[in-house]
Amino acid sequence: MKHARILILAISLFAALPAAARQPMSVADTSPVLVELFASHNCRACPKAHRTLAEVDSQRDDVLILTWSVDYWDYLGEKDPMAMSESKDRQRAYVDRFRLRGPYTPQTVYNGVEQCPGNKLPQVESALERTNRVAPSPAHLKRKGGKIELTGNVKELTDIFVIDYLDGDANPTDMVHPVTHVTSIGPWLGGRVEIDPSVCKSTCALVVQEAGFGRVLAAMDLPAR
The missing domain is CATH 2.60.40 (Immunoglobulin-like)
Incomplete structure (x- = not known):
């Protein structure tokens, strides 16, 4: 960066x-919720997260979804061709912000104020609802x-x-x-x-x-x- x-x-x-x-x-004045998914080519639960967020993206016009690929699971298989150092740095900052034990995939972050696993639609929808209740x-x-x-x-x-x-x-x-x-x-x-x-x-x-x-x-x- x-x-x-x-x-x-x-x-x-x-x-x-x-x-x-x-x-x-x-x-005109409403910004979409930025949904950030942290995923890996070598993450078994990530394909379901991709499908979940694709469903959310197709059904809602109040979200902007970005997928960040990380490389810390590369030792489990092939090197992730989409991984960037910026992805890992960004996720680690969120780990500190949310006081998590460590980074994980598939993690979703919502406007930097909410987070949850990205492979379960009910949790994703709940996180979106909580984010929309944050002060303007x-x-x-x-x-x-x-x-x-x-x-x-x-x-x-x-x-x-x-x-x-x-x-x-x-x-x-x-x-x-x-x-x-x-x-x-x-x-x-x-x-x-x-x-x-x-x-x-x-x-x-x-x-x-x-x-x-x-x-x-x-x-x-x-x-x-």
Whole structure:
């Protein structure tokens, strides 16, 4: 993971503006729940998790699912071709956040505030319900003209990630949106930010998250250009 050197070109900063309170019933202001699945090619329970999340993805339009492949089960079989060091680092941060004994697969994380095994649909649905009851986010992403606008007031340092993933015909796996690359395009301290969609080179997700892989404040998928 690296900070983009073209941050000044990709993001135009404006004077800080107070964020309007989010209206939960407004479609325009509602960010999807970011569901992150941590899985492995060598995990026996993971195929069921992929099927479970594929079902969730097909039935709901209020979720954005990303699959992170980890390599710590590679000793059990073949090397996982989709595994990245960023996946393991991200999951270990969640292990600390949720005070777990250690990482496991298939693990799902919901907006950085809930987690559960990803191979049991009732648990997944329950985690989504709990996540939706969390207080409204102070950050908002929306499309405005040819740009993406991020607004809000935040009390702590916040990261903006561009997460590339495979989708549609470009995805030869049984995973939902397997992640292929992650870029941090810089910290955000609130106010109004305009993001150029060109930061996304393929199909990707734009994720606004409290520093240290904390709560996800906003997420948006960007289709391939």
